[in-house]
Amino acid sequence: MTDQQEKQQALRFFRQLVRVRIFEERVSELFVQGGTAGSMLHLSIGEEAGAVGVMGAMREGDGFTTHHRGHGIFLARGADPKKMMAEIAGKSTGYCRGKGGSMHIADRGLGHLGANAIVGGGISHVVGAGLTYQMKHHGNAAVAFFGDGAMQQGVLYESMNLSALWKLPVMFVCVNNEYGMGTRLDHASASLEFEKRAETFGLLAAEVDGIDVFEVYNQSKNLLEDVRKGNPAFLKVNSYRFHGHARMDKSPYRDQQEEEEGRKKDAIAFLRDRIVKSGWYQETECDAIVEEVKQEMDEALNHARNAADPGxxxxxxxxxxxxxxxxxxxxxxxxxxxxxxxx
Amino acid sequence: MTETTYREALRQALTDSMRRDPSIVILGEEVGKYGGAYGVTKGMLEEFGEARVRDTPISEEVIVGTAVGAAMTGLRPVAELMYVDFVTLAMDQLVNQAAKIRYMFGGQIGVPMVLRSQGGTGRSGAAQHSQSLEAWMMHTPGLHLAMPSTVTDAYHLLMHALTLHDPVVFLEHKGLYTMKGELKPERALPWGKAEVRRKGGDCTLVSYSRMVHFCLDAADSLSKEGIEAEVIDLRTLHPLDMDTVSESVSRTGKAMVVTEDCLTAGVSAEISARIMEEAFDFLEEPVLRLSGEDIPIPVSPELEKGSVPSVDRIISTAKMLMRR
Structure with a gap:
């Protein structure tokens, strides 16, 4: 990659990361004002690089499923924030006409085979999508996104086994944010070496630090090359959930020091620092991107507020x-x- | 017309459908080399190859989940669960996923899959291999539910199931696989339409799957004693054809629902409630429910027989209904 290419890529990633962050902040505002449908709203702030990095390595025609914390992943895929916000508000102009909401958003055109509110519920669907691609659309890949909570669900291992057995073009992406609701990972899992579990089933496996979107992107790109040839893979993206499990959760189960430390794992600050230090952009130019994104997301928020309820x-x-x-x-x-x- | 078995009629439907539609794939435990635990898919691996007739590990959740994902992306999978009792291991995929995806996603994505399985008593399979769990499926919006009783229906209902755009649970009965009958080549009644298997003006027996045959045998005996029972085969539990049932009850004034699943909150509870709602003005007696006992199925052949309706009990209950 030339310096110029790297600069362009960095600026694209920066905008995407900021879009996810600010989208989630606006969703949070909507929630506080009583504008979202339901009380279950799971923000992905702190996990932006997992969404943007993996999605950056995916191609048109690929399919994917997400967990209940999947706004950022869908947005990084190219979702329209207006239609997303409207769906989260349960409005008729939303992606699912106000029937699915935050936890069941989907879009056939973008290959989003659905967010899922059952932990691990969408993982096996990519095995099926992988089967379709193997038989009918060779070269496409199917990617399942889920959290560290799903690492303790049996269906994940049924899915890994079948994908490896049938040599399906499937990638399993664990966005590890350290918590399954209020239970810290080391209280839920006897072993934290998740890559070994995947390797045991014959999958390629990698772990990456979710502070660096380039690292996530490069690892995903490498793995997906093999995945498309029928070698399923597993990727663990380590991050930290900046806020509570759901919007109302004030995280009483973790102390302030831990949260402060965790929030230093900030992919946006990390990339911004690199952009400025590399001389690709000045601080003011970065600020201008942030302002543009704010305007975009404000428009999405207004759209959701004003959209009609379903009949x-x-x-x-x-x-x-x-x-x-x-x-x-x-x-x-x-x-x-x-x-x-x-x- | 040719005589064949229920099992062969099912295989013929799968074969004819797969020759017509290249997107159909079969997946499940022992469906390939073994030919299916009850022999339904025997020989299909040889004709269609390993890509389309797929043996799976004993992993029920991923069998159904894979079918869901494949259906969402352009295949038309037929997933087989060896026994309907094993659906407990795949209940999330059936109930939370397959049944709800079209709705949750605002109609964008359908799940055109068929989940084939078999249930019921008759082989001393005991508590985990003999259940009739159709009420669970019937209680879940978003699922079609077919339960064929005849060779012709085994063929035509399965053929039809493989053209629908939504998930179909297709429940066979383990006691019917060797049953012989004529496979009528012309299309049977439409999907969702019940069939009057025997005409009669004195009382209405409503049933489906193997119990239809028990009802027909009982009706023959009752006829010798001067009671003419009408026997209705529902064929599908979703859609549920209450018009045919209500029309019959409007003539007979007496109805009895005969099912193999256990009584409480079972299929017969729903059917009898509907008869009460839709044919109340015609009823001369309470609607009777003759269903399985509220017990796990015991292994002893004698106890097993006693746990579900028998021909004799249908006869004696019908006589009570007729105050004879």
């Missing part, structure tokens, strides 16, 4: 393919039983 009848849509069968509303059934006119 009441839409509740019964999308349970099945509309050509087949539709749920019969409870009220209609009651009226039929009593021979009353339908409302």
């Amino acid at each position: 009441a009848d839409e509740m019964y849509e999308d349970v099945f393919d509309p050509q087949t069968t539709k749920p019969f509303p409870v009220d209609s059934r009651i009226r039929e039983s009593l021979h009353l006119p339908q409302a």
